Amino acid sequence: MARTAKLPEGKSWARGWPEIFPRVWVSATLGVAVLASHVAIAAGAESFEWPSFNTTLPEEKQFAVNRHYGYRLRAYDPPVAIKYMERKPESYMGPEEVLAGLVSAKRAMDYEWWLSLWDASSRDLIAERDRQGGGSRGVRLKAWGAQREAGAATLMRWVETGQYVVLTYRYGAANGNAGEPPVTFKLSGDGWVATLDLVRDPVIHYLVTGQQRIEQVIR
Amino acid sequence: MTRAIREHSKLVSGLLTIGWLAIACQGSFAQMPASWVLPTYPTTAPIEGKVTVADRYSYREQRYDPPVKVDHRVPKELQRDDTPEMAMIGRVSAMMNQDYEWWLSTWDQEAQRLTADNDRAMGRTAAYWLQWWDDMFRSGTVALVRRIETRQYVVLTYRLVAPSGEDVGGGMELPVVFRKVESRWLATLDLREDVLVPASPWVSGRTTIEEAVR
Numbered sequence A: 001m002a003r004t005a006k007l008p009e010g011k012s013w014a015r016g017w018p019e020i021f022p023r024v025w026v027s028a029t030l031g032v033a034v035l036a037s038h039v040a041i042a043a044g045a046e047s048f049e050w051p052s053f054n055t056t057l058p059e060e061k062q063f064a065v066n067r068h069y070g071y072r073l074r075a076y077d078p079p080v081a082i083k084y085m086e087r088k089p090e091s092y093m094g095p096e097e098v099l100a101g102l103v104s105a106k107r108a109m110d111y112e113w114w115l116s117l118w119d120a121s122s123r124d125l126i127a128e129r130d131r132q133g134g135g136s137r138g139v140r141l142k143a144w145g146a147q148r149e150a151g152a153a154t155l156m157r158w159v160e161t162g163q164y165v166v167l168t169y170r171y172g173a174a175n176g177n178a179g180e181p182p183v184t185f186k187l188s189g190d191g192w193v194a195t196l197d198l199v200r201d202p203v204i205h206y207l208v209t210g211q212q213r214i215e216q217v218i219r
Numbered sequence B: 001m002t003r004a005i006r007e008h009s010k011l012v013s014g015l016l017t018i019g020w021l022a023i024a025c026q027g028s029f030a031q032m033p034a035s036w037v038l039p040t041y042p043t044t045a046p047i048e049g050k051v052t053v054a055d056r057y058s059y060r061e062q063r064y065d066p067p068v069k070v071d072h073r074v075p076k077e078l079q080r081d082d083t084p085e086m087a088m089i090g091r092v093s094a095m096m097n098q099d100y101e102w103w104l105s106t107w108d109q110e111a112q113r114l115t116a117d118n119d120r121a122m123g124r125t126a127a128y129w130l131q132w133w134d135d136m137f138r139s140g141t142v143a144l145v146r147r148i149e150t151r152q153y154v155v156l157t158y159r160l161v162a163p164s165g166e167d168v169g170g171g172m173e174l175p176v177v178f179r180k181v182e183s184r185w186l187a188t189l190d191l192r193e194d195v196l197v198p199a200s201p202w203v204s205g206r207t208t209i210e211e212a213v214r
Helices: A023-042 A095-107 A111-116 A120-133 A136-149 A202-209 B003-025 B084-096 B100-105 B109-122 B126-139
Strands: A003-006 A054-056 A059-081 A153-161 A164-171 A182-188 A191-195 A213-217 B047-070 B141-150 B153-161 B174-181 B184-187 B208-212
Touching: A059 A202, A095 A111, A095 A136, A095 A153, A095 A164, A095 A182, A095 A191, A111 A136, A120 A136, A120 A191, A153 A202, A164 A202, A182 A202, A202 B047, B047 B084, B047 B153, B084 B100, B084 B126, B084 B141, B084 B153, B084 B174, B084 B184, B100 B109, B100 B126
Parallel strands: A059 B208, A213 B047
Antiparallel strands: A003 A054, A054 B047, A059 A153, A059 B047, A153 A164, A164 A182, A182 A191, B047 B141, B141 B153, B153 B174, B174 B184
16 A cells, blocks of 8 residues: 555644645754754753654545344234223233323323323433423423313324333324324333333334434444 | 553453444344233234434544554653644653653543542552553553544554564554644543444454344
8 A cells, every 4th residue: 555654644634744844944944953952952851753653545434333223013903092090090000001091190180190100210300301491391281281172092003122112192083193102111110100211212213203224423 | 461461451352342242232133032011902913123223433544654663752841742643652651651640641631530530439549550551561562553533533553562563462452542632632531432442443344333222
């Protein structure tokens, strides 16, 4: 491979050495350097000969890391109308029951019930958002009020990914244009709970957008 | 094998863990474990799929030709850090001179803090580093092998070599990452959670690694 002169070559921004100086500047620089070294020796300072850094020509290269997130998806067939609970039950048997609890709490406009169905770290995150948003709780309650008008909630998809189960549901007709929000659940020491663990997860991104490949330029 | 080389081995194995794990994991996503929980209501047959996040890194690679042996130390008062190479020579000189404070000053501020925190957690003092460097430079010296530029960072790689040029570091090529802080090139730990440096594609020759997250 062809060799360059001393670093740097090409259009690299991380230049270590002056590129090209007019000869007059080279002569002047050398003169000053020689004078400086004489002064340094006279003053008793040590000297040091910096090595040359000859390199091969720069090669532009690419590297990719493909991270894969597996999932197993089932569509409810037919879609299942979620049965509203009249009151907060003692326990929840599975993710579908916790989701029924969430939509029931929303329908009842019971914020504390709704909050109790999330795991501890998600509750902290929700509280933090509420503090930062300065009224997120009020915004949620207002949205829940609107959802009551939108009709029954319907279970649409069951998705497993790692230790999580993600359920999607929608308000109104199963074939309507309404969105199909995903909610993630996990089994904790206290049984099934909703969680925000996957709030920025690629599988959630896929369920919302249908996009199975996400390209990111890191550098 | 000297203690320094053993320490190097540990460091490299730590750095490369992510890369090797990722390589070892490839293909495992092809077969998902059986469902451990099932829906209550009727559903269609399950469909297995995967979502792929492709992280792209660009870098510019140059090899020192010949490798630059740092076999004599720059006096502290003549040290320079206006290029990554000079900063590296100063850093190696600090180690050869057993000057812990000088060595610490070659890191950026965040790396200095992380090093101090890590040393405290591990119960290490300056004496630990001095002993390590003493062992390391008894077996050989540093030879710069490659210069990698990736956005604002410059990674210099080196090997431990004997005066004859023979590798005495177990064939390992270690990275040191630099970034420019104002006019100074300083070593940094900014890329400690980055995939590119531990994967070291310039050493492995790989252009892609596959990682099964779940």
